Amino acid sequence: MLSPATPAAVIPLSATAAPSEYLLEIVDVTKEFPGVKALSHVQLRVRPGTVLALMGENGAGKSTLMKIIAGIYQPDAGEVRLRGVPVRFETPLQALQSGIAMIHQELNLMPFMTVAENIWLGREPLNALHLVDHGKMRHQTQALLDRLRIALDPEDSVGSLSIAGRQMVEIAKAVSYDSDVLIMDEPTSAITETEVAHLFSIIADLKAQGKGIVYITHKMDEVFQIADEVAVFRDGQYIGLHRADSMNGDGLIAMMVGRELTQLFPERTAPRAEVLLSVRDLALDGVFSGVSFDLRAGEVLGIAGLMGSGRTNVAETLFGVTPATAGEIRIDGQSVRMNDPCLAIQKGLALLTEDRKDTGIFPCLSVGENMEVAVLKGFASGGFVQQQRLDQLCEEMRQQLRVKTPSLDQCIANLSGGNQQKALIARWLMTRPRILILDEPTRGIDVGAKAEIYRLIAKLAAEGLAVIMISSELPEVLGMSDRVMVMHEGTVTGFLDRGEATQERVMHLASGNPVLH
Structure with missing residues (x-):
């Protein structure tokens, strides 16, 4: 560990404190930002050698509290206690020097x-x-x-x-x-199930060493695999704390969203419609080769595979980000040389990228400006933008996707990661695409919003939109896809229809093995 905390590294709020059974305590903490109260008198306690899962919808205040603990923000009221001593961190370095490390939801490398x-x-x-x-x-x-x-x-x-x-x-x-306290904010949002299992073994080792871990996730199954206790926040308020083995998924969801959710994945039947997109022997030198498939109107094609399988590369090539070096792309039966994203948009394609921070949002622009950027040209007349019509469309999409923001004028960087993601989905739906490519569409999105996104995808498919969905979450792939295309090290290892697709079969193909029967 780094050198012990000193007065230069941490500002104590009291000179003495009684011994505590907790590594970390949050007592009555409040934090406000312009136009929003992010936290209101919340509490939290972390014991040595345990995993505390912190659960809540996007905008519940989870990441804000973690940033207070890590010294990125300072609370407006309340206190943070470390090993029983009230402290206030003015910088992240002070938190690190005191034994608190954080894995951020948005990668900071x-x-x-x-x-x-x-x-x-x-x-x-x-x-x-x-x-x-x-x-x-x-x-x-x-x-x-x-x-x-x-x-x-x-x-x-x-x-x-x-x-x-x-x-x-x-x-x-x-x-x-x-560090004694390790905060993990959505650590599995971008890794496959194999890497998730690997991370869980690391967490088990850290627990055995007496570390305290705060684990934020939107994945229900992870909570019951690794958490000892579960704390729930909703709308910036503390709702309750329970032992993980005393809860079930439905009860946890009800605490998070304040209501019961109906079936997560909507029931749907894929129409046997015409082929919109046809790909033959598509290749990108040194990355992937021999990719062939047809995509029909109203179909959801899931693409699964382990890290490095080439899933994202195929999506970017279809969208013209990295033009193919071989093969053919046909839209409505017409061959298209897809070498420019602008051409892809003209042909009715839209791509939600997997990394909203680097290739998605414009962090210095407002929520509305981020949503409208792909359709500005269509709302221009005589050299002027029809801003009122555009604002109305943005507001309709904001309400439809439940983007939590004080207004469309709010800087998008001030939104939670999940709400940023929903704003990006709104951006591409505003282009009215015929072929929608979604790369990790629910990364960093809470379970309530996931259900809404799934229903939206099902609705779009029912209206004839063709969807390619790339996801590291196998339940999501299996629950939403009509067919699953599995990749391994740049090649397609097989296709599975909805009725025959299982996690075991997908993982078998993703590891480069022939399909199980």
């Missing part, structure tokens, strides 16, 4: 630096001349990656890694601090 440089940034080992000892840093990084069983090269550029690869770097970086 330097893409132009290596894996090793990112992990030890600001803590680089020095040689006798007080210069960075790159050999020692590489050795330390390799030892850490080996201990965590993460198959990355310390010299890899982070910018060259997939989202899942970057997520594993974030996990390694947080563990490297050897």
Whole structure:
């Protein structure tokens, strides 16, 4: 662990405190931002050697509280107690020096630096001349990656890694601090089930070492696999705390959303309509090859695969981000050279990218400006934008997708990650696409909003929209797809119809094995 906390690293609010059975306590904390009360008198307690799952819908205040604990925000009222001592962190460094590390929902890595440089940034080992000892840093990084069983090269550029690869770097970086309290904000949002199992083994090791872990997730099954206790927030308020083994999924959902949810995945029947998109032997040199499939109007085609399988690369090639080096794309039977996203939009395609931070939102613009950016040209007349019509459409989409924001003028960077995601989905639906490509569409979205997104996808498909859905969540792929295309290391290993698709069969194909019968 880093050096113990000192007055320079943490500001104590009282000189003495009674011994506490808790590593971390949140007492009556309140936090407001312009136009919104993010937290109202909330509480939380974390014991050594336990996992506390913090649950709630997007905008419930979970990430705001974690940022207060990590020293990114300061509370307006209430206090944070660390090992029984009230503290106030003015910077994230103070929190780190006191034994609190955080894996953020939005990845905070330097893409132009290596894996090793990112992990030890600001803590680089020095040689006798007080210069960075790159050999020692590489050795330390390799030892850490080996201990965590993460198959990355310390010299890899982070910018060259997939989202899942970057997520594993974030996990390694947080563990490297050897902190007593580790906050994990949606750590599995961009990794596959194989990597999730790997992360859970790391968490088990940390628990055995007496660490306290705060785990934020929207995935119900994860809570009951690893959590000892579950705390629920709703609309910035503390709702309650329960032992995980005393709860079930329906009860937890009801606490989170304040109501019971009906069936998560809507029932639907895929029409046997005409082929809208036909792909033959599509390839991108060194990335994937031989990808062929047909996509019909009203069909949801799921694409599954492990990290590095090429799922996202296929989506980007279909959308013209990275033009294919071989193969053919046909839309309505007409061959199209898809070498530009603008052409793809003209042809009726839309792509929701997997990384909303890097390739999705414009963080300095408002919610409305982020939603309307793809359709501005269609609302221009005589050199002027018909802003009133555009604002009305944005407001309709905001209400339909339940984007929680004080107004469309709010800066999108101030929204929770899930609400940013919903604003991006609204952006692409406003283009009225015929072929919608969704790459991790529910990443960082709460269970209530997930159900709404699933119903929306089913509704769009029923209206004749063709959907390609890429997801690392197998229940989502199986629950929404009419067919599942499985990839492994850049090749298609098989197709499964809805009736025959199971998690076992998908994982078997995703590992490069022939389909099970």
